[in-house]
Amino acid sequence: MDHATQTVVEFILERFAGLVPEEITKDSLLKDELGIDSLRIVELLVGLEEKLNITFDESDLNPDALVTVGDVSNLLQKYERVR
Amino acid sequence: MSHFGDLPALTQPDGTTVSYRNLISLVEKHAESLKSEIIGGPKRIAIMYNHPFQQAISILSALAAGHQVVPLTIHYGRERCRFILSDSRPEMLLSDHDVRDWEFTIDESTTEVPSKDLAFLLYTSGTTGRPKGVMLSHQNIISNLIGIESYFSLSEQDRLLIIRPLTHASALTGELLYALTQGACIDFYSGALFPAKIVSHLQATSCTALCLTPTLIYQMMRSRPKVKLPNLRKIAISGERLHSNMALQLQNYLPHVQFFNVYGLTEASPRVCYLHPDFFVSKAGSVGVPLPNVEVKIVSNSGDICPNGVIGELFVRGPNVMIGYWGEPSPRNLMDGWLCTGDLAYMDEDHFIYIVGRKDDMIIRGGVNVYPAEIEQVLLTHPLVHEVIVQGEPDPWYGQKICITVAGEPGLSEQEVAHICRMYLEPYQRPDRIFVVEGGLEKNAVGKTVRKRITDSIHG
Numbered sequence: 109m110d111h112a113t114q115t116v117v118e119f120i121l122e123r124f125a126g127l128v129p130e131e132i133t134k135d136s137l138l139k140d141e142l143g144i145d146s147l148r149i150v151e152l153l154v155g156l157e158e159k160l161n162i163t164f165d166e167s168d169l170n171p172d173a174l175v176t177v178g179d180v181s182n183l184l185q186k187y188e189r190v191r
Numbered sequence: 192m193s194h195f196g197d198l199p200a201l202t203q204p205d206g207t208t209v210s211y212r213n214l215i216s217l218v219e220k221h222a223e224s225l226k227s228e229i230i231g232g233p234k235r236i237a238i239m240y241n242h243p244f245q246q247a248i249s250i251l252s253a254l255a256a257g258h259q260v261v262p263l264t265i266h267y268g269r270e271r272c273r274f275i276l277s278d279s280r281p282e283m284l285l286s287d288h289d290v291r292d293w294e295f296t297i298d299e300s301t302t303e304v305p306s307k308d309l310a311f312l313l314y315t316s317g318t319t320g321r322p323k324g325v326m327l328s329h330q331n332i333i334s335n336l337i338g339i340e341s342y343f344s345l346s347e348q349d350r351l352l353i354i355r356p357l358t359h360a361s362a363l364t365g366e367l368l369y370a371l372t373q374g375a376c377i378d379f380y381s382g383a384l385f386p387a388k389i390v391s392h393l394q395a396t397s398c399t400a401l402c403l404t405p406t407l408i409y410q411m412m413r414s415r416p417k418v419k420l421p422n423l424r425k426i427a428i429s430g431e432r433l434h435s436n437m438a439l440q441l442q443n444y445l446p447h448v449q450f451f452n453v454y455g456l457t458e459a460s461p462r463v464c465y466l467h468p469d470f471f472v473s474k475a476g477s478v479g480v481p482l483p484n485v486e487v488k489i490v491s492n493s494g495d496i497c498p499n500g501v502i503g504e505l506f507v508r509g510p511n512v513m514i515g516y517w518g519e520p521s522p523r524n525l526m527d528g529w530l531c532t533g534d535l536a537y538m539d540e541d542h543f544i545y546i547v548g549r550k551d552d553m554i555i556r557g558g559v560n561v562y563p564a565e566i567e568q569v570l571l572t573h574p575l576v577h578e579v580i581v582q583g584e585p586d587p588w589y590g591q592k593i594c595i596t597v598a599g600e601p602g603l604s605e606q607e608v609a610h611i612c613r614m615y616l617e618p619y620q621r622p623d624r625i626f627v628v629e630g631g632l633e634k635n636a637v638g639k640t641v642r643k644r645i646t647d648s649i650h651g
Binding site (some may be wrong): 123125126127128129139141142143145146147148150151153154157158163164166169170171 | 612
């Protein structure tokens with residue numbers, strides 16, 4: 109698992125109840141499989157910004173494009189490359 | 192509104208604004224159309240448009256035509272919308288959503304309306320979670336607009352950003368209708384509720400005022416801590432409890448902004464109390480004092496008025512209190528004109544009110560009402576779950592978080608419970624914390640699960 113995905117997975121495990129590492133993959137659906145609805149996606153992204161000291165550009169904050177764990181880790185990779 | 196002439200009134204989906212003059216023409220045109228389509232006295236019209244601009248035009252037109260409005264939003268979900276439509280039995284549904292496969296019928300027969308003064312039927316979830324139609328009259332709304340003007344004082348120079356759907360009494364009365372009476376310009380935010388996007392929208396549109404939940408402003412503060420919003424001058428915070436340690440942080444975040452912490456409920460049109468900005472930090476966490484035309488009292492279980500500092504249930508009386516519930520015009524929570532809010536509160540020595548929780552077990556997470564009984568009922572249908580208690584835990588960011596404690600089949604794990612929750616609960620009902628106990632939940636002498644003791648013993 110790449111570093112960005114590992115970071116996202118660890119953050120999800122830390123913040124959202126009842127999930128185990130084995131059930132979270134890059135293809136896991138945030139809402140339908142992990143129960144991370146629109147309110148919790150905002151919490152996830154705000155939390156990642158704080159934890160990693162990055163600021164997502166609003167053009168990247170498209171809920172339709174953030175469907176899987178992989179979508180979030182790809183977003184993270186984009187910002188880690190820029191740093 | 193006609194004296195506001197060419198001042199900008201509402202912002203359309205394409206970003207352009209409609210003037211007050213043109214807004215009135217548009218509303219009158221739509222109202223005439225409704226009058227020709229619906230013959231006879233006042234009728235109920237359900238309204239559900241995707242963009243709040245269309246929703247607002249339709250609501251104003253229906254009111255202008257003398258009808259009663261049942262606002263809906265697709266964000267309720269299909270089942271809740273179907274329930275509301277079946278329960279309210281509107282004569283017409285105005286919508287840009289395709290609802291042909293929703294399997295409900297519109298009652299086209301003449302139905303007696305309980306009150307000719309009825310303006311809105313706003314659905315709110317009652318103590319069991321089942322939506323109840325709150326009947327608000329024109330007089331209810333007008334009295335609340337007068338009360339809001341006493342403290343919020345928008346003017347023609349203001350541009351108000353409305354974020355919440357126009358199904359919320361707070362957005363409908365406290366924002367849309369109030370702003371229109373003041374000649375302010377109304378901007379609608381209809382995108383995803385990412386705090387960064389809201390901040391950008393505020394910057395791009397130079398809005399001067401908005402109303403939002405504590406959760407959203409906290410997220411804005413965390414996501415964009417160094418933002419400058421020089422045009423913003425007023426923020427009303429409502430929908431959930433504002434934790435006292437947040438007030439100073441918010442004031443430091445936007446030091447030039449006047450923060451109002453306000454309290455209300457749909458059954459009161461909705462506004463009951465407000466905390467003036469001068470006290471936002473010094474009386475942090477308080478919801479302030481009642482509106483000038485509203486009375487409140489704090490009542491103990493025995494029916495006595497509570498002394499200062501003692502917690503009791505908040506009662507409200509005034510011209511803003513609802514007619515009743517649809518199908519239940521004499522509800523149990525309305526006695527001699529006093530509305531029993533179900534909120535627990537106390538008054539300090541300066542008569543400032545502090546809300547401390549709910550008399551029932553309702554949880555408010557991020558401004559969303561969550562009913563433990565609903566969640567418990569669903570989970571108990573699963574063969575692995577024997578007992579369950581759902582409770583709210585204080586949370587500085589969300590007001591409350593959802594915590595569930597489960598006793599079930601031997602070996603039941605937290606992960607299995609989480610999986611069950613994901614399978615059977617709506618996203619907003621899913622818990623933030625899960626505890627699994629062996630051997631069953633603690634009971635009192637008559638065999639009833641003791642909620643408070645569960646909290647103390649499990650969570651420390």
